[in-house]
Amino acid sequence: MIKQFTHNDIKQWADFSGDHNKVHFDKEIAVKNGLQDIIVQGMLVLMEAKLKYAPHIKANSCVNFYLKQPVYVNEQIQYQFSERDNKFSCKISDEENVVVTSKLNHDNQPIFDKPANKIDISADFFHEQVDLFKQEYPYVISNWVMMDSLLFSVCFKYQKGDPFYKKALKITKEPDKGKVVTYQADQKIYIPERLLSNEKIDFSKLSIFFEDKDVIKEDYSVYSLLDYQVMEGSQLLYQSSMGSMTKAHIA
DSSP: OEEOOOHHHHHHHHHHHOOOOGGGTOHHHHHHTTOSSOBOOHHHHHHHHHHHHGGGOOTTEEEEEEEOSOOBTTOOEEEEEEEETTEEEEEEEOSSOEEEEEEEEOSOOOSSSOOSEEEOOOHHHHHHHHHHHHHHOTTOOOHHHHHHHHHHHHHHHSSSSOHHHHHHHTTOSSBOGGGOEEEEEEEEEEEOGGGGSSSOOOGGGEEEEEEEEEEEEOSSEEEEEEEEEEEETTEEEEEEEEEEEEEOOBO
C-alpha cells in the first residue's frame, strides 16, 4: 500500500488530537532541528498500520511500533504487511529507508501495572472527541483504534499548558520555545477482549490512569515513557505505553 500525507492531513490530525508541535507546521523550525522538511505526526503514520492489523486482532493482543525515521509531508511511503505462522508484522519505508517496524503478538499479558495517577475526565469530553473523530475519520470502525486516538488526544487537549514546553523545562530552565520539539519514538498497545466487542462503551464509567516517566535524560534531550490505562468499572479496557524524545535549547 502506497500512502502520502499532505499539509491538510497533518492539520486534520492536529485539530482532532491537539498535537500542534511546530515541526509539523513550520519548515524553518523543522530545518533548525536537523530535519529536511515538515514531518508528519507519528500517530497519523501509525494509524494506517493499525487499521490493517485490526481484522487480525484477538483478545489480549499486543502491538509494538518502532519509529526509526521521520516521515515528511507529501513523501510517498510504502506499507508492507506480512504473515507467517499466524504472526503479523508491518514495515513502512520511504524511497531509501525503513521508517517504521511493527509486530502483532497474540496471547499476551497486560504490559504494566496500573499507573499511579488518575485523571478525572468528563464523559462530555469523550463524546465530543468521539463525534469529531467520526467526522474526520469515518472509515475507522475499530473500537481499539478509536480508543487509541482518543487517549492520545487526552495528552494534548485535556491538560493545561504546552506539553512540549513542560517537557523542555525538565531539560533546561530557560528553553527556547521556538526550538522545543518532541518526536514519537515507539508505542506498545495492549488490547483486551472487551475492546473487541461491538458493545457501546459507557464513557461515564471510564477511569483513566497515567504515568509519565523520564527514562534517559541528557543535557538537552530526554526520552520519556507515557503509560495510559483505561478501566471501564473494574474491567481493563486498554493500555498504551508511548515513548517520545524531547529536545530543547537554551533561549
